[in-house]
Amino acid sequence: MGQIILEKVSKTFGDVEVIPPLDLTIEDGEFTVFVGPSGCGKSTLLRLIAGLEDMTSGTLKIDGVDATHVPPAKRGLAMVFQSYALYPHMSVRKNIAFPMRMAGVDKAEQDRRIEQAAAALNLTDYLERRPGQLSGGQRQRVAIGRAIVREPEAFLFDEPLSNLDAALRVGMRLEISELHKRLETTMIYVTHDQVEAMTMADKIVVLRAGFIEQVGSPLELYHKPRNSFVAGFIGSPKMNLIEGPEAAKHDAHSIGIRPEHIDVTDSGGQWQGKVAVAEHLGSDTFFHVHGTGLGETLTVRATGEVGYKHGDIIHLTPRADQIHRFDASGLRME
Amino acid sequence: MATQHSRSAARLMMAPAVILLLGWMLVPLTMTLFFSFKKYLPMRGGDLGWVGFDNYIRFVTSSAFWPSVTATLVIVLGVLFITVVFGVLLAILLDQPMWGQGIVRILVIAPFFVMPTVSALVWKNMFMDPVNGLFAHLWQAFGLTPVEWLSQASLGSIVMIVSWQWLPFATLILLTAIQSLDSEQLEAAEMDGAPALSRFGFITLPHLSRAITIVVLIQTIFLLSIFAEIFVTTQGSFGTRTLTYLIYQRVLESQNIGLGSAGGIYAVILANIMAVFLMRIVGKNLDA
Ligand SMILES: Nc1ncnc2c1ncn2[C@@H]1O[C@H](COP(=O)(O)OP(=O)(O)OP(=O)(O)O)[C@@H](O)[C@H]1O
Ligand SMILES: [Mg+2]
Numbered sequence: 283m284g285q286i287i288l289e290k291v292s293k294t295f296g297d298v299e300v301i302p303p304l305d306l307t308i309e310d311g312e313f314t315v316f317v318g319p320s321g322c323g324k325s326t327l328l329r330l331i332a333g334l335e336d337m338t339s340g341t342l343k344i345d346g347v348d349a350t351h352v353p354p355a356k357r358g359l360a361m362v363f364q365s366y367a368l369y370p371h372m373s374v375r376k377n378i379a380f381p382m383r384m385a386g387v388d389k390a391e392q393d394r395r396i397e398q399a400a401a402a403l404n405l406t407d408y409l410e411r412r413p414g415q416l417s418g419g420q421r422q423r424v425a426i427g428r429a430i431v432r433e434p435e436a437f438l439f440d441e442p443l444s445n446l447d448a449a450l451r452v453g454m455r456l457e458i459s460e461l462h463k464r465l466e467t468t469m470i471y472v473t474h475d476q477v478e479a480m481t482m483a484d485k486i487v488v489l490r491a492g493f494i495e496q497v498g499s500p501l502e503l504y505h506k507p508r509n510s511f512v513a514g515f516i517g518s519p520k521m522n523l524i525e526g527p528e529a530a531k532h533d534a535h536s537i538g539i540r541p542e543h544i545d546v547t548d549s550g551g552q553w554q555g556k557v558a559v560a561e562h563l564g565s566d567t568f569f570h571v572h573g574t575g576l577g578e579t580l581t582v583r584a585t586g587e588v589g590y591k592h593g594d595i596i597h598l599t600p601r602a603d604q605i606h607r608f609d610a611s612g613l614r615m616e
Numbered sequence: 617m618a619t620q621h622s623r624s625a626a627r628l629m630m631a632p633a634v635i636l637l638l639g640w641m642l643v644p645l646t647m648t649l650f651f652s653f654k655k656y657l658p659m660r661g662g663d664l665g666w667v668g669f670d671n672y673i674r675f676v677t678s679s680a681f682w683p684s685v686t687a688t689l690v691i692v693l694g695v696l697f698i699t700v701v702f703g704v705l706l707a708i709l710l711d712q713p714m715w716g717q718g719i720v721r722i723l724v725i726a727p728f729f730v731m732p733t734v735s736a737l738v739w740k741n742m743f744m745d746p747v748n749g750l751f752a753h754l755w756q757a758f759g760l761t762p763v764e765w766l767s768q769a770s771l772g773s774i775v776m777i778v779s780w781q782w783l784p785f786a787t788l789i790l791l792t793a794i795q796s797l798d799s800e801q802l803e804a805a806e807m808d809g810a811p812a813l814s815r816f817g818f819i820t821l822p823h824l825s826r827a828i829t830i831v832v833l834i835q836t837i838f839l840l841s842i843f844a845e846i847f848v849t850t851q852g853s854f855g856t857r858t859l860t861y862l863i864y865q866r867v868l869e870s871q872n873i874g875l876g877s878a879g880g881i882y883a884v885i886l887a888n889i890m891a892v893f894l895m896r897i898v899g900k901n902l903d904a
Contacts, residue, residue, distance in 0.1 A: 334803050371822040380818070382809035471661040527843070586805035 284345065284435035284468030286331060291340035293326055300326050301492040303340060308470060308485075309437075310345075313462050316472045317479040317515070318489035324472045327489070328438050331470065344435060348365025354383075360429035361438040364445065366421045368413040371388075374424050375409040379430045388426050390430075399427040399498035402461075419450045426461070436468035443478065455482060476516055480504070488512050510511035510612040513538045519568060519581045519586045521606070528576055534615055541568065541583035546590070555580060557590050571596065629723055645884075652877035659871045671878035680862055685886065687771065688858040692839045692890075694775040695782060702779075703786030703831065704824065706814075710787070711794045721791075728784040732844040739777045740766065740849045770854035777845050782838075786831045793827035794820065833894060840887050859883050 286308040291360045293301040300323045308314045316324045329335045331342065333354035341350045349357055360381075368377050375396060382392045400406045403423040413421055424443060429437055439458070443451045459482050462469050473479055479486050482501045488495040488503065488511075496508040500516075507513035513521045517540055525536045545551070546569070555574035560567060567588045582598060590596055607615040652671055655664040675681060710721055727735065743750050744765035752762035765773045797820060805815045843860050846852055852861045863883065867876030 308768075332807060334806070352805075354807045359807070361807050363800045363804060365798065365800050367798065368802040369801060369819060370820075371825075379673075380805070380810075384809040385813065428804075432808070513843070608711065 285343075286342040286436060286468065287346075287468070288331070288342070289341045291327075291330060291342060292338045293323075293330055293335065294338045299492070301330070301482075304492070304494050305496065306487065306497070307425065308468060309467055311466045312468045313459075313471065313482060313484045314487060315479040315483035315485070316470065316489060317474060317476055318495075319515075320474060322489045323492040324474070324489055325440055326492075328361075328440055328470060328472050332359055332438055333357050334361075339578075358435040360434035360436075361434050361440070362422075362425045362429050362442045366413075366425040366439045368421060368424055368428075370413055373410050373412060373463065374405060374416070374427075376449055377413065377424055378427045378431055382426060382496050385432070396427075397430045399430050401429075403427050403457075408588060418446050419454060422446065422454060423457075426458070430461075430465070434467065436470060439469065439471040441472055441474070443473070451478075458482065477518060486516075488515060506614065507538075507606065508614050510536060510538065510608045511608055513608070513614075519583065522580050523608075526577070526578045529607075532605060532607050535565070535610040536608045536612075538606040539600045539604060541581040543601045544580075544582045545599045545601065546582055546584050546588060547597045547599065549597055551599045553580075553598045553600075554595060555598065556590055557594045560591050562587065569596065574598070626718075638697050648877045648880045650877075651873050652881050654874045656873040657871055658873060667874065671874045672881075675866075675875055675878045675882060680857060683855065684857050684859045684862040687856060688840065688860070688886070690771055691775055691778065691842065691858060692836060694771075695778045695839055696835055699776065699782045699786040699835065700828055700831060702783055702827075703790045704821075706783070706787045707790035707794050708820070710791055724787055725784045727781055730781070730782060732842070733848055735781055736777055736845040736848045737776040739773075739780070744773060766850050767854050770850050770856045774845055774849065774856055776806075777849070778839065778842055785835070789831050790824060793824050797823045835892060836894060837887075840883070840890065852863055859886065 288306040289354060290303040290305060291301065292299065292303040292487060294308075296479050298593055299313075300360065316327060318324055330337055333349075333352065337350060341348055343349060344352075344359075369380065371381070378396050378399060379392050382395065387395075396409070397406075400409055405423055405427060407418070408416060408420060408424075412425065416424065420434040422445075427441070442458070443454050446454060455478060458469075458471075462482075469481060471478075481501055485497065485498055487497050490511055496503060497513045501514045503512060507516060507521075510523055514523060519541050521538045521540045522544075523536050523538050529535060529537045553574045553576065555571035558572045558579065559561065563567075564587070566586070569582045569584070569586045569590065571582060572578075574580050580598065582596075609615050653666055653668065655667045655670070656662065657664065706724060710717070710724065714720070730738075741749070746752050746762045746764045747764075749765075751765065755762045763769065801819055801823075802815055805819050810818060841860050842858070843864065846856055846858065846861050847864075850856045852858075852865065857865070859879065860883065863876050863879040866872050866879055
């Protein structure tokens with residue numbers, strides 16, 4: 283069980299309204315990702331759910347019960363912090379045992395759950411160490427272990443991977459996804475990395491300045507972004523947004539076309555331009571094209587090795603069925 | 617300072633300071649040792665020659681010796697206890713966001729800037745005076761007989777005065793330590809279901825252990841040698857004669873330099889014993 287419903291929840295710090303009133307439902311067992319640019323209020327929203335900040339107005343329901351004024355400890359939620367927030371003077375074992383000790387779980391049960399969590403998280407060899415003697419990834423796993431043993435209604439993660447290097451991040455991403463599959467517990471995950479959002483989420487919540495711009499599955503957001511902000515934010519590299527006469531041809535204020543939906547040819551394309559930078563990744567090649575007359579730079583993605591280089595003139599053709607149209611206020615037009 | 621070259625350069629540059637400090641320490645210590653083996657009475661014949669360990673034996677067998685050691689320990693331990701306990705509480709209080717925080721902090725730190733002599737006199741005459749003191753008035757207001765603080769509760773009074781002086785120091789160090797505590801740790805503990813008291817016991821206090829160690833070590837060094845507070849209040853009477861004060865009396869009141877010097881050496885030994893104990897008890901906090 284772990285359904286979380288926010289109704290008209292808002293938060294102001296002083297006279298700054300960080301979260302304008304918003305509604306959001308997170309279903310039991312769902313992996314929900316909050317994503318958005320820095321400072322948009324993701325952490326604040328998470329802390330409101332956790333109970334670490336008081337709501338300015340609105341109600342929060344956990345499993346149908348009003349939890350607006352329930353203290354954090356009683357909400358049955360476990361949080362993993364960006365800085366891990368491990369207790370530095372306690373061994374890994376004691377760190378993981380802490381929430382159970384506070385809840386008065388008996389010793390044998392504590393040990394059983396610690397062994398189980400340690401085995402699942404590959405921490406068995408480190409149980410007697412202090413957090414200071416662990417690597418970043420190991421600390422991260424201890425923080426997750428401390429959350430798991432409480433058997434919470436839901437897990438809250440605040441950018442848990444942002445302190446790790448790229449390789450470790452991919453590894454931990456998989457581990458957290460696996461954990462979710464195994465436990466089937468509700469998870470709310472904050473990140474500003476849209477790759478994490480796309481790969482892990484059942485449901486993505488895109489935030490901008492405290493407003494929810496769109497809620498949906500990763501592919502919904504990819505194929506049908508509700509406005510140009512979401513269109514630009516989801517997908518990597520970013521969608522090309524084109525205004526002016528080219529957009530007018532489609533009866534729109536602006537059109538968007540993803541780099542992977544533009545075909546590159548030597549000649550005979552709809553647009554042509556000069557390659558400014560070519561990024562060869564082996565699996566893909568990205569071209570940043572200038573001088574197409576469509577605005578600034580156009581980004582194009584070609585699969586595999588494609589041999590154009592700086593200064594080459596290339597021809598580009600957008601796939602007609604993959605063009606997104608937006609009106610003057612940035613909203614999607616069907 | 618990783619390379620051979622930079623290490624020897626560092627040694628060379630530190631040498632003057634080290635030599636100066638060593639000299640500063642060694643000269644008085646050697647002179648004290650030197651005089652402690654002599655019968656030396658400035659007003660009554662001056663240097664009367666070597667006497668071996670006579671002074672040492674006379675100093676410890678005097679009836680004033682053990683009471684003075686006890687008085688010293690009571691004052692040092694009493695002040696340490698009060699300053700650490702109240703220092704932690706005050707530091708937690710001052711760490712809370714509140715109106716007029718800057719002024720309150722300066723007020724709390726102010727006693728440290730008052731000279732020991734002055735503060736002891738202020739306490740003696742303005743608070744503890746059995747006729748005109750504020751405490752006397754307070755007691756009378758409740759219809760009680762005023763306490764003669766400095767004679768009836770002499771040791772306690774001195775502990776109170778000295779604690780008042782040292783509390784700001786402890787508070788200041790502990791406050792900086794508390795401010796360096798990661799607030800996410802407290803929040804994590806809160807989410808883990810720890811009530812306020814457990815958060816204090818499991819998170820804040822262990823975080824402060826290092827700062828408490830430093831407060832205890834530094835204060836012990838200074839408290840072992842407090843003098844002015846006793847000099848201007850009780851003059852060593854009513855059981856407030858500490859080892860330091862006893863040495864002062866032997867040297868200046870009895871004009872016996874040899875005997876006083878022997879006492880000085882005992883004081884050094886006592887200080888070292890305390891230091892070893894403290895290092896044992898709290899020192900492990902420092903290298904963790
Ligand atoms: N305690 C506070 N007092 C005042 N303003 C705050 C406070 N906490 C956060 N804010 C403001 O609220 C806004 C949202 O902050 P928040 O930490 O939720 O952003 P975020 O989306 O998590 O950003 P990031 O991705 O950088 O972590 C920011 O503009 C921030 O300055
Ligand atoms: Mg944040």
